[in-house]
Amino acid sequence: MNTLKIQTTAQKVRVNIIKMLAAAGTGHPGGSLSMVDILTVLYFDKMNIRIDDPKWEDRDRFILSKGHAAPGLYAVLAERGFFPEETLYTLRKFKSILQGHPDMKSTPGVDMSTGSLGQGISVANGMMLSGKLDKKDYRVYVIVGDGEIQEGQIWEAVMTSAHYKLDKLTVFVDANCLQLDGSIEEIMEVSPIGDKFAAFGWHVLEIDGHNIEEISAAVDKAKTIKDKPTVIVAKTVKGKGVSFMENQVKWHGVAPDQQQKEQAIAELERSI
């Protein structure tokens, strides 16, 4: 893995997130920006996928359980070549292939429709159980938000993954510590996240979710764990890379205006 190259790609993805959200005038920047480094490592270094055959049955799968971060996923998929970059500017527009939340019927490279929180790990379990039946080697990756794990179904699914020993499943918790109404600590505390997953029988890794080397090492480590699913609790910064968005609750679901867009892009491009 070329760390510098991944970092550069991630920053380009961030620029595109800002551009597409500004073009749409609506959408969720904070949680899109916080998970970019994880997604970039997965799609550019780890996942076994075919750009020209997005439905290839032996591919690794990815589920964005926190579906409102769709702009982040779309920007990575475009950068990876699933569809042209110009398509990003149709985000959330009438008849666009880029719906407000991920729609597997509309967008090449999207493995599952999401948007209603809490359902992605269950779906991943179904994919993994199917893979086990068919003796396939593919892996499934999921990103959930730390706010999202307030949903009860998450813990039903977490129990299921451990019960069926789904060791090719890796779940990232994008722990950016904020949710729509405020900080997670203030709204509904979820910590200690790692301990909860461990109590449910998962292998737990805790990393800096913006450190490319750590993300990569954690994904590789997860591949060596047998008979247990792995959760990677990734400490992240909501709005990462844009100074006025970082750690700000108000940037959960508001698009930047023209001036904010320019400032954000200038900051991101300086860091490339």
Place this chain on the structure above:
Amino acid sequence: MGIAIREAYGQALVELSNNPNVVVLDADLAKATKTIEFKKVCPERFFDMGISEQDMIATAAGFATCGKIPFATTFAIFAVGRAFEQIRNSVAYPKLNVKIVGTHAGVTVGYDGGSHQAIEDISLMRSVPNMVILNPADAIEAKQATHAAAEYYGPVYIRISRIATPAIHNESYKFEIGKGEVLREGEDVAIIATGIMVSKALEAADKLAAEGSRATVVNIPTIKPLDKELIIKVAQKTGKVVTAEEHSVIGGLGAAVCEMLSQEMPTKTKMIGIQDSFGCSGSPDELLKHYKLTAEDIVEAVKSF
């Protein structure tokens, strides 16, 4: 009496175990829903998800994305009620090939009482785009409907009652999704029924015949998509329609028939069904009487035009 519809469902699953893509999921009710029969012959493709219906439905969706044909089964109240939003967003919205089977539907669950008697499941499922709804009337139809659901690509909800019903069909019957069936021809009234009420409709037609009144009896095993052509035809012929279902009159078969006929062929209609109330404990027969779901109630509705 024939065998219980849920027994037939279990037998159909056993037959479907030959299809390597069929997987069966249950939420700790396998003995009651009869999916245990599938588990006995095909344990490797049976998944007990424990008491977690939401997880079960979304897991089924994951199976379907990989080409499997999951039959996610539990009591109708929990399948459709507890996991409604998972059905809507993780199954129907992406149009995944998931079969949701709700057993113990309606008041004939009996003694378990109102908490367990799904009387709104058809209504909920009808409102979801991409959903096909099957409600078999007897064991033979239940078996065939289960096979038809496996062959059809897309989300299907199969509604299954707990009690045994008289056999209406014989082995030569050919079930087809979207097709109703005329069981009795008559000019005076059309009784359009689904599920366990089909045998009650036939009984009502016998009683009416004894009094010199001739009823057409139509079995509608597919509530969505509705067999509009057949319903319009019998409405036109008789000018009077009685619908009969073991479900709320809000949003069920009767509502579907009225919504369609009022636009296509306005016809005077009476609805036999649960009149916007919850169920309660009792024997199935007591409850059918209490909620006016008997042949006598159908006869009375026919006479009330």
